[in-house]
Amino acid sequence: MFTTLLMEEVRTQARRNAGVVGIVAVIAAGFMLLSLLELPVISSMLLVGAFVALVAMPGVVSVQVGIEYWASMYGARGYLTMSLPVRGRTVFAAKVLYAVIAVVVSAAAATLLAIGWFAAYVHLLGSTLGQLLEPVRQMISMVGTGMVVFYGLTVVEGVIVTIIEVAAVMSIGGQGRWNRLGFGAPAAGLVILYVVNQVVGLVATVLLPLSLDLTSGRIVGRMMLPQFIEAARTGQDPLLVGIGSVVAAPVLAAILVWWAVRAIERHTCLR
Structure with missing residues (x-):
């Protein structure tokens, strides 16, 4: 039943979400191409517009799936959803999984288009993409590829956790x-x-x-508080930056999911 529900989410939402991604992608690409004409002031404004469009792409998709979640769960269509012979946790899981996929895919599309944006940007600067990315390469060589992957995964985790938490709060x-x-x-x-x-x-x-140990760029099993107190006392910058939130965020999300499932299965009251 879970697969059937997930496929229904794809059937009802994928075309709409893909349409938004396509329209925004065309707008962003058009702005980037027009910026290559190197028109004074206008080219810079076009690049800003393209950047805003790329940032907005996953945001608009997020709003779309959020509205659909509320409408299909607690709007007029909620009567049909709640009449399905399936537990509320299955419905919640299918809808949230689709939302995660839709937002992550739209973010990935925006990221790929961002490569073209950087290419247009360095062209206007009269530089090269290699020169622009040199500081990034230096940072990667300093902290290591493993840490860069870790940072990337924490960003993805943050997006997924946020989607789950928002859906859970809507159901609560x-x-x-x-x-x-x-x-x-x-x-x-x-x-x-x-x-x-x-x-x-x-x-x-x-x-x-x-x-995170700033001196080595490595993750260590130490608390930030003593370093923070010492830094505040001496006026120096702390050498440790706590990253405990990457553990706490999924725990909070799990608590909200439990609460949301309980609300769906025991306390849902349609308008």
């Missing part, structure tokens, strides 16, 4: 006790989620024994 806000608030309940929940994420991230960064 869709409980009957907050029915009269409509979408106001999940909207308030998203604000609370932001605050909680900041607090949890700060505590995890400072207190969990997982840090």
Whole structure:
């Protein structure tokens, strides 16, 4: 049943999401090509417009899948969704997995187009892509390929965790006790989620024994707090930067998923 639900998400949303990605890609590529005409001021504005379009691409897809999630779970179509002979956790998993795939694919498309953006940018500067990326190569050689991969995975983790948390908060806000608030309940929940994420991230960064050693660029099992206190006392920069949030974020997401599944299966009340 999970596969059937996932394929239904693809059938109802993929064309719409692909359309947005295609339109934004055409706009961004057009701006980049026009910028190569090297028109004073205008070329720079076109490159800025292309950059904004690339950044907006995964954002627009995220909004699309978010609206679809709410409409299909708690809007008029929610009656059909909740009548399916399947547990709420399966519905939640299928919808969230599709959302993750859609957003990650759109982000990957934007990243590939960003290569063309950098090429256009260095052309206007009268430089080369190799010269522009030289500082990046130096950084990679300093911290190592493994650390670069780790940084990239943490970014992907952040995107996936955010999608899961937002979907979970929407379902938690869709409980009957907050029915009269409509979408106001999940909207308030998203604000609370932001605050909680900041607090949890700060505590995890400072207190969990997982840090990045700035002197070696390596991950060490040490707490940042003593270094932070010493740096504040002496006025020097800390040599450790806590990265405990990469562990705390999935834990918080798991708690919200448990709460959301419980809300879907026991407390859903359609409008």
